Amino acid sequence: MKTVLEVRELTFGYDSGQRCLHDINFSVGEGECVGIVGANGAGKSTLLWCLLGLLKAKGVVNVFGEKLSKRNLGRIGVVFQNPEDQLFMPTLLQDVTLPLLNRGATADAAAEKAQAALRSMGLENVGHRPASQLSLGERKRASLAAALAGSPEILFLDEPTAELDGRSVRQLTRVLTDLPIARVITSHHLDFLRSLASRLLVLWQGKIIAEGPTQQILSDAGLLESAGLI
Amino acid sequence: MKSLRIAGAVLMLAAGGGIAGLATPRWLALGLLAGLICYLAMWRSVTRALRAALPILVFALSLAAIQIIFGMPVTNLAAKAVASFFFLTSAFRMYPWADLLARVSPDSPLFPLTLYLLFVRHFFFILTSESIRLLRARSLCITKPYGRGSFRSLVAALGSLFERTLLRAERFYAAQLLRGFAE
Numbered sequence: 554m555k556t557v558l559e560v561r562e563l564t565f566g567y568d569s570g571q572r573c574l575h576d577i578n579f580s581v582g583e584g585e586c587v588g589i590v591g592a593n594g595a596g597k598s599t600l601l602w603c604l605l606g607l608l609k610a611k612g613v614v615n616v617f618g619e620k621l622s623k624r625n626l627g628r629i630g631v632v633f634q635n636p637e638d639q640l641f642m643p644t645l646l647q648d649v650t651l652p653l654l655n656r657g658a659t660a661d662a663a664a665e666k667a668q669a670a671l672r673s674m675g676l677e678n679v680g681h682r683p684a685s686q687l688s689l690g691e692r693k694r695a696s697l698a699a700a701l702a703g704s705p706e707i708l709f710l711d712e713p714t715a716e717l718d719g720r721s722v723r724q725l726t727r728v729l730t731d732l733p734i735a736r737v738i739t740s741h742h743l744d745f746l747r748s749l750a751s752r753l754l755v756l757w758q759g760k761i762i763a764e765g766p767t768q769q770i771l772s773d774a775g776l777l778e779s780a781g782l783i
Numbered sequence: 784m785k786s787l788r789i790a791g792a793v794l795m796l797a798a799g800g801g802i803a804g805l806a807t808p809r810w811l812a813l814g815l816l817a818g819l820i821c822y823l824a825m826w827r828s829v830t831r832a833l834r835a836a837l838p839i840l841v842f843a844l845s846l847a848a849i850q851i852i853f854g855m856p857v858t859n860l861a862a863k864a865v866a867s868f869f870f871l872t873s874a875f876r877m878y879p880w881a882d883l884l885a886r887v888s889p890d891s892p893l894f895p896l897t898l899y900l901l902f903v904r905h906f907f908f909i910l911t912s913e914s915i916r917l918l919r920a921r922s923l924c925i926t927k928p929y930g931r932g933s934f935r936s937l938v939a940a941l942g943s944l945f946e947r948t949l950l951r952a953e954r955f956y957a958a959q960l961l962r963g964f965a966e
Contacts, residue, residue: 605961631958639958639959639962641905642901655964
């Protein structure tokens, strides 16, 4: 399996001297779905921000065999925890279209791709409405559509199930299961990851304390308890 | 009607930008008054309008107080900031932005400016929603709006507001960066 994301000896600390991530090592293969689990404050979101180059960390983060740069940024899709951070245009369709236009697509091609992305999320009927008028579940799927419209080869999702009801979680799970691309998901929603991720990394106080197949990790009650997950 | 709204919004945007060039206190006071009238006219409730303007008013008052207390030259920056806020928020509330965006082609030199205005509008939306949420939370915690502890709780709420809006702005910036807006 070809490696799409490789992380070696990643360490990050804030200016105050507080160390948040220590010696993180892992890789993600093509089409693989990897979950990063950890209690609140374990460093999941910080790790994601470091992987995306939004925080400058020590160590190596290679995406598609090279350092993350503007050149390969277009091959990455990101879904933030709060959809309002991503969606701001007067209509949802424009929100999905805009990054495509910005990356040089023609207006027709961008509109076609955006419509297809919205359709795949079951949002084709709300494309003319602003994101602020949608339910949280719809907004989450809309930000996923915006990320997928650019045909990314790897998708990062930060706490995708946060504040979602059961039905919205099931809808999101269905959508994410069918995706053929590599996915890195941070969450502490274990049931959600059980049905989705093939491999889990357990983060505790900025360190990976366990890594392995999802079923194996989730059946280890002692480990989950020590990581603050149950 | 739409043309009038467009003209009004453009006029307010120009006034918001032009206020920075005013030097005489009399003209600045007039600008401030005109800005306040426009601003209040855009809201249905004066209380809500003033609540939404509270962070900028506190910022301006703090700035003026610091200049006076520490013996620094007292500039009219605070008044200009408030007047610009009044004009710019009024312009953002008045104009049908969806129409503007639909009219401006992505190849047009105006497109980056339109996007920038949308970013600013979204940030105002964040600032306003966070202010209203925090002030509502504060009003649920205190027994009396004025009196012992209320000033301290207001200061704490405003401090927290700046922190939260900064965090939200940072996340918004990061999200747009990843969507290719820095390319």
